[in-house]
Amino acid sequence: MIDFKDKQELSISEEFKKNGYLIFKSNNVESLEYLRQVIIDNICKICHLKKPRRNDYNELLNNFHKKIKLKDLNNIRLKIINALNKDKEYRKNYFLTSKKILYELVGNELSMQNRINLSIQLPKDKSSLLPLHSDIWSGDSPFEVVIWIPLVDCYNTKTMYLLPPKNYKKVEKNFKKYSGNSSEDFFKKIKKNVKWIKINFGEVLIFNQSLPHGNIVNNEKETRWSMNCRFKSVFSPYGDKKIGEFFEPITLRVASELAIKYKLPKIK
């Protein structure tokens, strides 16, 4: 296959293909800070907490479980998600944290998910789990990638896991053996082969959502905060998540814009 990508593009493409994910330092720290700031402001407003100094943001997020009751968590999460998605600059800043890598790995004409998801995992909380799954198995297009942004340092059980491509190949070959069981049983069978994503605030994860992934109960002493949002090439095939409903073009090029509007002149 002909490939005119430059050396750097080829090397990160290879890494993404081999590992199923990439972690990179966001080249737009301002945007990342903006995302965190809006969350902090809304936590304080919704939970009636005193606004901390910038140096204490980490403390507030990591110790969030000490400041609220578990029964209020879902309500708080929904209120914060609504606030993020009402903020006109939020999605743009989310995109800007990862623009470079998206252009290199996905393309420069992108569709972005309309709503950004927020995950808050309190220690020992069993109610906010995302069992093992591949997004494709539930109808997503394999052309989508996920940009996953942690707001705190994530490690061990305070993070997500992903089954690397070489291990997935073995599962794929013998899929019947796994697929008949519950996702919990499935996870038990692949547990020792998954990669736990160690990532800090300031870094961003891009991963291949077709690979099995998920999380388990957070057994660390800190709360996990992370966001996720899907991106895909505008003109690539869509799955259940459609353009106009779930996705929206964000970087359409002028040639495409003109082509979409073009009408053949009438000859009669």
Ligand SMILES: [Fe+2]
């Ligand atoms: Fe997923």
